[in-house]
Amino acid sequence: MSNVLIVAEQGGGQLRKATLHAISAGRALAARTGGALHVALLGQGVRPLADALAATGAEVHVADAPALEHPLADAWAPVIAEIAKACGAAYVGAAATAQGKDLLPRVAARLGAGMATEVLGFGGDGAAVTFRRPMWAGNVLAEVEIATPVKVFTVRATEFPAAEPGAGKGAVHEVAVQVPAGLRTRHVAFREVKSERPELTEARVVVSGGRGTKGDFKPVEALADALGAAVGASRAAVDAGWVPNDWQVGQTGKVVAPDLYVAAGISGAIQHLAGMKGSKVIVAVNKDPDAPVFQIADYGLVADLFQALPALTEKVKASK
Numbered sequence: 001m002s003n004v005l006i007v008a009e010q011g012g013g014q015l016r017k018a019t020l021h022a023i024s025a026g027r028a029l030a031a032r033t034g035g036a037l038h039v040a041l042l043g044q045g046v047r048p049l050a051d052a053l054a055a056t057g058a059e060v061h062v063a064d065a066p067a068l069e070h071p072l073a074d075a076w077a078p079v080i081a082e083i084a085k086a087c088g089a090a091y092v093g094a095a096a097t098a099q100g101k102d103l104l105p106r107v108a109a110r111l112g113a114g115m116a117t118e119v120l121g122f123g124g125d126g127a128a129v130t131f132r133r134p135m136w137a138g139n140v141l142a143e144v145e146i147a148t149p150v151k152v153f154t155v156r157a158t159e160f161p162a163a164e165p166g167a168g169k170g171a172v173h174e175v176a177v178q179v180p181a182g183l184r185t186r187h188v189a190f191r192e193v194k195s196e197r198p199e200l201t202e203a204r205v206v207v208s209g210g211r212g213t214k215g216d217f218k219p220v221e222a223l224a225d226a227l228g229a230a231v232g233a234s235r236a237a238v239d240a241g242w243v244p245n246d247w248q249v250g251q252t253g254k255v256v257a258p259d260l261y262v263a264a265g266i267s268g269a270i271q272h273l274a275g276m277k278g279s280k281v282i283v284a285v286n287k288d289p290d291a292p293v294f295q296i297a298d299y300g301l302v303a304d305l306f307q308a309l310p311a312l313t314e315k316v317k318a319s320k
């Protein structure tokens with residue numbers, strides 16, 4: 001029997017949505033291995049969030065201490081490693097967010113564990129689990145076997161549904177925290193980007209612009225606002241300095257899988273597709289009928305975005 005431990009992510013007094021997706025991956029894994037599902041919740045003043053996690057049926061381990069206020073991998077990794085040992089976890093996972101990517105390799109090192117990152121699904125037979133993960137910007141899917149007794153992984157949240165409340169409520173345990181002295185990092189500041197629009201990775205609808213906008217994102221933003229959407233961008237638009245870095249979608253940007261993704265003036269390079277091809281419905285607006293983006297689009301509009309987007313925006317507004 002191999003227990004599974006998922007590390008929760010929280011901020012601003014709320015659980016991050018990606019955590020529920022990671023829990024659903026953990027639940028699938030526990031069902032395969034016959035183990036129990038555990039969740040580690042770290043931070044300061046986070047105890048009230050434990051009940052929502054326990055409602056998924058997982059057993060929750062809460063480490064609530066001033067030293068854990070900020071998600072410093074240096075401080076959190078030893079605590080998670082201790083929780084993993086205490087609950088007999090053979091699998092330790094988290095969402096492949098900036099925090100998960102920072103934290104989990106350190107947890108793996110402490111547990112002497114092999115690690116698979118950005119996992120899309122589980123393969124193999126019964127309890128012999130393999131990890132499916134993308135390589136070469138998602139053009140190749142590798143099936144990875146981890147040979148160490150403890151296995152660490154991060155999952156792409158877009159590939160797993162959000163965990164619903166389980167049949168039963170899991171127990172909640174308080175963990176005595178021992179953060180080692182002499183940490184090599186310290187928290188200086190957290191500068192949150194405030195926006196009226198939904199967060200890119202959590203939005204139901206994303207409207208993205210590329211080099212075809214020639215730096216004028218007004219039609220992209222107007223359509224996004226009419227749809228209540230987040231705004232994304234190709235790397236070409238970000239590199240040109242037209243829009244902020246945190247709007248970038250793709251291999252070296254954010255991975256999104258909204259219900260609707262509109263790509264305007266974006267050619268569809270593989271590195272961009274790597275970040276959005278899991279979207280449920282893809283609409284491409286491009287004036288080049290041979291643009292590669294049309295190969296993955298559900299709806300393609302061969303048009304000038306400066307005419308098509310305002311027309312679409314008017315239609316959306318009129319339908320409200």
Ligand SMILES: Cc1cc2nc3c(=O)[nH]c(=O)nc-3n(C[C@H](O)[C@H](O)[C@H](O)COP(=O)(O)OP(=O)(O)OC[C@H]3O[C@@H](n4cnc5c(N)ncnc54)[C@H](O)[C@@H]3O)c2cc1C
Nearest residue numbers: 210211212234235236250251252253265266267272287305
């Ligand atoms: C290691 C690496 C990592 C990368 N990571 C990323 C990443 O994370 N995200 C990413 O996006 N890219 C990434 N790239 C860059 C990627 O290869 C492409 O260069 C980039 O995606 C191109 O952006 P684009 O589609 O906006 O521009 P282009 O490829 O120049 O396409 C512009 C498109 O706009 C169309 N167009 C022009 N005018 C109009 C108009 N008026 N109306 C409608 N359509 C119009 C054109 O027909 C064209 O298809 C990466 C590259 C490398 C090497």
